[in-house]
Amino acid sequence: MTTTLEAPPRKAPRARSRGTGGGRGRREILLLMLPALVPVLVFSVGPLLYGIYLAFTDARSGRNAEVSFTGLENFGDLLGDGDFWSSFRIGLIWAVSVTVLQFLASLGLALLLNQNLRLRGLARVLALVPWAMPPVVIGLMWRLVYHPNAGILNATLQDLGLISHNVDWLNDFSIALPAVIVVGVWTGMPQTTVVLLAALQGVPKELYEAVHVDGAGTWRRFWNITLPQLRPVIVAITSLDFVWNINQFGLVYVLTQGGPGGRTRLPMLFAYEEAFRYGFFGYAAALGVAIVIVVLAVLGVYLWRQMREAD
Amino acid sequence: MRRSVKTAMAVAVAAVLGLSAGCGSEGGGGAAGSGSGESVKLRFLSLAWQKESLAANKALVEEWNKANPKIQVEYVQGSWDNVNDQLVTAFEAGDPPDVIHNDSPALAGFAGRGYLSDLSKTLPAELKSDIPQAAWDTVTFSDGKGGQGVYGVPFLQESQVILANKKLLEEAKVRIPTTEEPWTWDEFSEIAKKLTKPGKTFGAAWALKSPVNRVLNLSLNFGGTFFQDNGGKTTVKVGPEEKEVLQRIHDQLHKDKSADPSALGMGGADPLPAFFAGKYALLPAGVFMRQQVVEQAPEGFEWITIPPLKGQTAQQGAVSQTLSVAADSKHQEEAMKFISFFLNGPNQAKLAKGDWLVPTSQSAAKDPSLTTEENGWAVAAASAKNLVVAPYLKVNGFDEWKSKVATPTLQQYFANKISLDEAAKKLVDEGNKVLERYQR
Numbered sequence: 001m002t003t004t005l006e007a008p009p010r011k012a013p014r015a016r017s018r019g020t021g022g023g024r025g026r027r028e029i030l031l032l033m034l035p036a037l038v039p040v041l042v043f044s045v046g047p048l049l050y051g052i053y054l055a056f057t058d059a060r061s062g063r064n065a066e067v068s069f070t071g072l073e074n075f076g077d078l079l080g081d082g083d084f085w086s087s088f089r090i091g092l093i094w095a096v097s098v099t100v101l102q103f104l105a106s107l108g109l110a111l112l113l114n115q116n117l118r119l120r121g122l123a124r125v126l127a128l129v130p131w132a133m134p135p136v137v138i139g140l141m142w143r144l145v146y147h148p149n150a151g152i153l154n155a156t157l158q159d160l161g162l163i164s165h166n167v168d169w170l171n172d173f174s175i176a177l178p179a180v181i182v183v184g185v186w187t188g189m190p191q192t193t194v195v196l197l198a199a200l201q202g203v204p205k206e207l208y209e210a211v212h213v214d215g216a217g218t219w220r221r222f223w224n225i226t227l228p229q230l231r232p233v234i235v236a237i238t239s240l241d242f243v244w245n246i247n248q249f250g251l252v253y254v255l256t257q258g259g260p261g262g263r264t265r266l267p268m269l270f271a272y273e274e275a276f277r278y279g280f281f282g283y284a285a286a287l288g289v290a291i292v293i294v295v296l297a298v299l300g301v302y303l304w305r306q307m308r309e310a311d
Numbered sequence: 312m313r314r315s316v317k318t319a320m321a322v323a324v325a326a327v328l329g330l331s332a333g334c335g336s337e338g339g340g341g342a343a344g345s346g347s348g349e350s351v352k353l354r355f356l357s358l359a360w361q362k363e364s365l366a367a368n369k370a371l372v373e374e375w376n377k378a379n380p381k382i383q384v385e386y387v388q389g390s391w392d393n394v395n396d397q398l399v400t401a402f403e404a405g406d407p408p409d410v411i412h413n414d415s416p417a418l419a420g421f422a423g424r425g426y427l428s429d430l431s432k433t434l435p436a437e438l439k440s441d442i443p444q445a446a447w448d449t450v451t452f453s454d455g456k457g458g459q460g461v462y463g464v465p466f467l468q469e470s471q472v473i474l475a476n477k478k479l480l481e482e483a484k485v486r487i488p489t490t491e492e493p494w495t496w497d498e499f500s501e502i503a504k505k506l507t508k509p510g511k512t513f514g515a516a517w518a519l520k521s522p523v524n525r526v527l528n529l530s531l532n533f534g535g536t537f538f539q540d541n542g543g544k545t546t547v548k549v550g551p552e553e554k555e556v557l558q559r560i561h562d563q564l565h566k567d568k569s570a571d572p573s574a575l576g577m578g579g580a581d582p583l584p585a586f587f588a589g590k591y592a593l594l595p596a597g598v599f600m601r602q603q604v605v606e607q608a609p610e611g612f613e614w615i616t617i618p619p620l621k622g623q624t625a626q627q628g629a630v631s632q633t634l635s636v637a638a639d640s641k642h643q644e645e646a647m648k649f650i651s652f653f654l655n656g657p658n659q660a661k662l663a664k665g666d667w668l669v670p671t672s673q674s675a676a677k678d679p680s681l682t683t684e685e686n687g688w689a690v691a692a693a694s695a696k697n698l699v700v701a702p703y704l705k706v707n708g709f710d711e712w713k714s715k716v717a718t719p720t721l722q723q724y725f726a727n728k729i730s731l732d733e734a735a736k737k738l739v740d741e742g743n744k745v746l747e748r749y750q751r
Contacts, residue, residue, distance in 0.1 A: 061399055062424035063638060064455075083715055148576075149584070171520065171576040173726070257392075260576075261719030276396045278711045279424065280748070 054285035061279030074286035091267040095246035098184040106192035131190035139254025199233035356408035367665035402426040407637040415449040422452040422462040428636040429460030446671040448700040463633030467668040470694035473617035479592040490693040503569040506592040514569035516591035520578030522721040532622030547742035549735035602667040616687025628701025708749035
């Protein structure tokens with residue numbers, strides 16, 4: 001470690017003096033990056049490769065467990081694992097609906113916050129609050145909101161006369177997933193809103209003035225100016241949101257632990273249970289790899305289509 | 312949110328860290344060596360959660376620490392909700408707590424994977440003879456290498472009783488059962504019907520949010536074992552014996568309409584407010600529920616504890632709370648010493664009172680405060696005689712069968728979404744597929 005730490009200052013000035021030199025400079029840049037790269041390699045890339053390796057073994061928990069290479073067996077099992085595919089379906093429903101609803105709600109909020117309202121500063125700060133909370137705290141908080149007997153949601157709905165008896169939001173087979181999706185939307189809104197708001201502020205005023213002169217209404221302005229201008233940002237943030245959402249773990253783990261009867265068991269939760277509840281590390285690693293492949297494929301298609309349309 | 316960018320591989324990554332740490336743990340150490348003169352530090356993972364029980368546990372640890380300056384015990388708080396996940400990671404990392412509080416269904420898996428110490432050689436004779444063999448059976452498992460071992464000391468047991476609203480029973484003039492002459496299941500359904508007043512009172516309320524262990528334990532009333540051994544291979548079995556209790560509960564819910572279907576999603580103390588309000592006359596529950604009743608019941612509410620029901624027998628599957636020693640613990644001997652202090656007769660009596668459960672210790676069971684008529688203690692104590700080891704305790708992979716197959720299937724069956732035959736088929740077909748993974 002000490003040598004790598006000493007190296008940069010000694011070589012740095014030379015690298016700069018030679019300016020944008022050829023191979024030599026690149027090697028020195030690499031050297032400069034080394035201190036930052038070491039932790040990445042050790043703590044990120046290494047375990048990642050090991051995880052991929054595990055996916056091809058029958059690694060299990062146990063003091064005396066012997067690990068042997070099994071090739072594609074885990075992936076074969078996975079194709080026939082109905083529980084995983086139903087969990088995957090739930091994951092897709094979750095990720096797509098959360099991403100879409102999040103986007104629509106955030107776009108609305110961002111448009112609102114972009115108006116010249118009173119107390120706009122305060123409102124913008126408040127919109128960020130969910131971002132400041134860790135998923136576990138959000139989960140606990142919403143569990144209280146949804147509590148069948150003591151929750152504020154049931155109490156409010158009862159007072160308004162909308163329901164006659166308390167609903168057990170997180171334990172009902174058909175309501176649990178929608179209830180969790182609502183929390184997911186709430187949780188992810190701040191960063192989507194902030195990004196969209198920033199993009200809105202970057203739309204040149206002249207464009208609006210121009211269409212205003214042409215006599216376009218609010219809706220036309222939104223459709224023909226705002227949306228096309230936001231397009232790259234929308235593509236970026238929805239793809240990121242999708243990845244974040246399909247990989248969501250902590251929130252749902254705290255809210256329902258995948259229950260009732262597996263109705264909210266997202267793929268990540270499923271993989272977690274395989275590894276840490278039942279002890280099949282190899283299989284769980286294979287699930288991880290499979291999920292990465294599917295997510296990359298879905299994103300690839302989406303981004304490719306967006307790019308093509310943009311051209 | 313930000314953190315989850317990388318969760319795609321987090322499982323694999325965590326598994327890697329866990330495994331590599333597990334491999335390198337041989338030389339790792341406890342806090343202090345066990346050399347002469349130096350004091351030893353033990354970590355005790357406790358899952359006590361009820362107020363009185365917490366107090367009893369902590370008081371005992373304190374008492375021990377005062378009397379044994381050389382073996383200091385650190386109380387570590389755990390939770391029933393996630394103790395098994397926590398333990399898997401701790402075991403794999405090679406740094407588990409020395410003394411582990413858990414329950415017997417969890418031990419089979421851990422024992423088979425070599426995480427727990429076999430205590431059969433190190434148990435002091437006194438502790439061994441104080442606890443009956445039936446209780447030891449609940450903690451005796453295969454060691455995963457063809458042998459058998461004792462992987463915990465069982466100390467508190469739970470039996471299923473029925474809590475009843477005394478006033479409603481008296482109004483309906485039904486026979487109050489005794490331990491010698493308990494209600495049969497037939498009598499129970501008749502009485503539940505009699506107690507039901509449409510729109511006002513349900514005869515019974517089955518809080519079956521986690522239905523599997525309850526149903527399996529009760530099914531022994533009719534000899535329903537749910538698992539069978541086919542020449543060394545365990546398979547799921549749902550025949551006429553297993554269907555009895557399932558069918559009877561289902562009948563109460565959907566045929567007799569004497570049990571409230573909206574109680575199905577409830578767990579723990581959820582049905583109590585309605586019970587106190589006279590909306591439910593009978594509340595099948597574990598004996599520990601008595602504490603919640605005593606704590607929460609409004610002034611003047613009268614209740615009694617109905618002894619376990621009888622089918623062909625009154626036998627129920629026993630689940631014991633246990634203390635085990637981690638195989639990776641550096642202080643096996645000291646841990647055993649602490650356990651034998653913690654679970655001696657007088658101390659078990661304190662713990663049993665704290666958790667409102669039945670002690671396994673025969674000397675503790677004689678404690679007058681555990682046999683008094685008050686608050687149903689006499690019924691609880693007598694119910695211990697019907698506890699036998701449930702077959703599912705020995706099934707490797709039971710946990711996965713329970714959470715992936717049995718829980719959703721039973722929930723759907725009780726909610727009247729599938730028929731009994733469909734449920735039985737699911738339990739068997741999907742169940743056997745799960746069990747197969749563990750028998751490769």
